[in-house]
Amino acid sequence: xxxxxxxxxxxxxxxxxxDYIIETLEVLExxxxxxxxxxxxxxVIAELISNMYGSLEVAKDIKSGTAQKDALNGFxxxxxxxxxx
Amino acid sequence: MKILGLLVALSLISCSVNKVETExxxxxxxxxxxxGSGSTKMMVADKNPCKPKIKTIHIEKSxxxxxxQDLLNNxxxxxxxxxxxAIIEExxxxxxxxxxxxxxxxxxxxxxxxxQAFRRAKNxxxxxxxxxxxxxxxxxxxxxxxxxxxxxxxxxxxxPTEDGKLLVWDMGGGSQQLTWFDREKQEFKFFNTNIAxxxxxxxxxxxxxxxxxxxxxxPISSDEYEIAFEQGVNWIKQTLLTTEGGQELLHFIRNxxxxxxxxxxxxxxxLRRQLGLSPEESIKKAELIxxxxxxxxxxxxxxxxxxxxxxxxxxxxxxxxMNVYGxxxxxxxxxxxxxxxxxxx
Numbered sequence: 001x002x003x004x005x006x007x008x009x010x011x012x013x014x015x016x017x018x019d020y021i022i023e024t025l026e027v028l029e030x031x032x033x034x035x036x037x038x039x040x041x042x043x044v045i046a047e048l049i050s051n052m053y054g055s056l057e058v059a060k061d062i063k064s065g066t067a068q069k070d071a072l073n074g075f076x077x078x079x080x081x082x083x084x085x
Numbered sequence: 086m087k088i089l090g091l092l093v094a095l096s097l098i099s100c101s102v103n104k105v106e107t108e109x110x111x112x113x114x115x116x117x118x119x120x121g122s123g124s125t126k127m128m129v130a131d132k133n134p135c136k137p138k139i140k141t142i143h144i145e146k147s148x149x150x151x152x153x154q155d156l157l158n159n160x161x162x163x164x165x166x167x168x169x170x171a172i173i174e175e176x177x178x179x180x181x182x183x184x185x186x187x188x189x190x191x192x193x194x195x196x197x198x199x200x201q202a203f204r205r206a207k208n209x210x211x212x213x214x215x216x217x218x219x220x221x222x223x224x225x226x227x228x229x230x231x232x233x234x235x236x237x238x239x240x241x242x243x244x245p246t247e248d249g250k251l252l253v254w255d256m257g258g259g260s261q262q263l264t265w266f267d268r269e270k271q272e273f274k275f276f277n278t279n280i281a282x283x284x285x286x287x288x289x290x291x292x293x294x295x296x297x298x299x300x301x302x303x304p305i306s307s308d309e310y311e312i313a314f315e316q317g318v319n320w321i322k323q324t325l326l327t328t329e330g331g332q333e334l335l336h337f338i339r340n341x342x343x344x345x346x347x348x349x350x351x352x353x354x355x356l357r358r359q360l361g362l363s364p365e366e367s368i369k370k371a372e373l374i375x376x377x378x379x380x381x382x383x384x385x386x387x388x389x390x391x392x393x394x395x396x397x398x399x400x401x402x403x404x405x406x407m408n409v410y411g412x413x414x415x416x417x418x419x420x421x422x423x424x425x426x427x428x429x430x
Contacts, residue, residue: 001141032189039191046189050143057145065361074364078419079142 001047001054003076009055010068018059021052028052054079110135114143116187117426118180118197118222122153123258123283123395124350125176127183128423129190137242137428143190145423147354148179149391152202153259153283154300161297167208176212177219184220196426197224200232201259201279229277233262235425237273240346242428243420252343254415255422256351258283258395263330265337274337276330280321280406282351286398292316301394304382310401317405325409338411345415352417355392355399364419370412373404 013021032045054075061071112131119126126147131140155172159165168176187195197216203209203226216222227235236255240246249268255261263276289302293309305313325331337343347353347368356368360376377400385393407413 001143029186029189033185042189042191046143046191049186049189053144053146060358061363064358064363066363070363078364 001050001076001079003072005051006054006058006075007072009052010058010062010072013055013059014062018056021056025049025052112140113194114190114192115427116184116190116192116195117423118183118195118224119422119426120152120197120199120203120224121257121350121422122200122202122260122281123151123392124149125179125183126421126423127187128427129187129192130424130427132427139424139427144186146183146186148183150175150179151258151283152176152206153281154287156202156206157283157287165207166205168202168206168212173208173212177215180216180220180222184222195220195222196430197222198227198232198235198422198426198430199224200227200257201229201281204229205259229260229262230273230275232260232422233264233275233277234273235422235429236262236348237264237266238429239348239420239422239425240418242424243418244344244346246344246346250341250343252338252345253348254345254352255348256281257349261349261351263334265334265341265343274330274333276325276328276334278324278328280324280402282355282395282399282402285317285402286395288316288320289313289398289401301385303385303388303393303397305397305401307378307381310377310381313398313401314405317402318409321405321409335411345412347415347417348421350392350421351399351403353419353421355396356403357417358390359396359400362417365416367414367416368403369414370404370407373400373407376400377404 009021028045028049032042032049058071058075061075062068066074110133112133114129114131116127116129124147126145128145129143132138133140150172152168152172155169156166159167159169199209199213203213209226213224213226216224233255237253240251240253248266251265253264259281260277260279261281265274267274286302290299292313293302295302325335352368359380360368360372362368380388380397380400383397388396390396
């Protein structure tokens with residue numbers, strides 16, 4: 001997951017609607033099962049899916065009252081090597 | 086002491102230390118499935134098999150699949166404690182969708198644990214076998230003690246706390262586990278009960294005299310909320326008296342004033358969303374009461390989401406539990422059992 005990508009998607013949700021992301025996810029999830037894709041291509045789709053799900057989580061947090069910066073940082077802290085003991 | 090405690094836990098949940106020592110330390114991608122009583126949660130993450138480390142969480146996805154409600158419906162109609170054909174179909178379809186999504190991340194391992202509803206259902210094991218065959222899912226039904234220790238380990242991983250000073254409170258759709266470590270006896274202690282989200286909501290339906298075919302008690306008026314709260318307190322008090330570990334739990338909370346960390350969908354999703362809390366914030370009794378007043382009188386549509394039927398009763402349930410347990414504040418964790426599955430199983 002990449003913070004700038006998630007941030008950009010969160011801004012998109014803010015300006016439009018999360019339904020766009022949800023529907024795009026359905027398309028990408030379907031596409032990821034298509035025959036003929038090589039591993040690298042599937043991983044690119046997977047990365048997009050991952051960022052989109054991440055943006056939905058962050059948007060949910062913001063909706064419940066968390067500041068955007070805190071929501072983004074909190075989410076990234078959790079998903080990127082948050083446990084390293 | 087902490088090491089000894091963890092060793093007990095490790096042996097109980099079949100996490101072999103030797104296996105870790107001989108395994109390659111290359112990062113592996115694991116898909117974990119927490120097959121709970123009210124929802125199935127999937128997480129795909131990279132982990133280092135040589136130490137408790139999640140490198141990256143790729144994706145998390147949750148589906149509302151009401152196994153506990155299905156069992157209660159069958160029980161209510163005098164039937165056997167078996168999952169219906171309808172819920173089996175829903176479970177198969179849900180697992181297919183989640184695995185399809187997980188496939189995009191090419192996981193090397195797929196592990197799953199099933200909890201209370203599967204412990205009770207006579208055909209729960211059959212459904213797990215189907216998933217083993219169809220998705221190569223390494224899944225099993227865990228005992229309530231194993232579930233409790235797994236939750237305890239997740240909390241200790243995120244928030245290392247002196248054993249004997251930590252109480253882990255895990256509550257889902259069909260059961261709740263409170264777990265602590267007795268330093269004198271050097272053993273884990275549990276209070277396990279089936280007072281949980283779905284079971285409580287169904288009791289509320291009875292207490293408020295709702296129609297038998299009604300699935301949701303909403304809208305709940307302020308007067309009805311008082312009835313549900315009082316009845317809930319009585320039910321919990323009775324359960325504490327008659328269930329192993331109940332009195333020890335009260336003694337532990339009163340004498341040790343432990344740090345209380347909560348896991349599971351009731352705390353981490355339902356309450357968190359309704360109270361508008363950020364991760365790691367605390368849930369306070371006063372805030373809870375305010376939120377109940379705010380949610381009273383709302384229909385399912387006004388509450389919103391897949392879990393509207395249980396959201397308001399979850400608030401009442403937690404308030405009643407806090408009252409009886411003698412808790413004024415506790416912290417919820419955004420982590421859940423899937424982290425434990427990935428790290429320790």
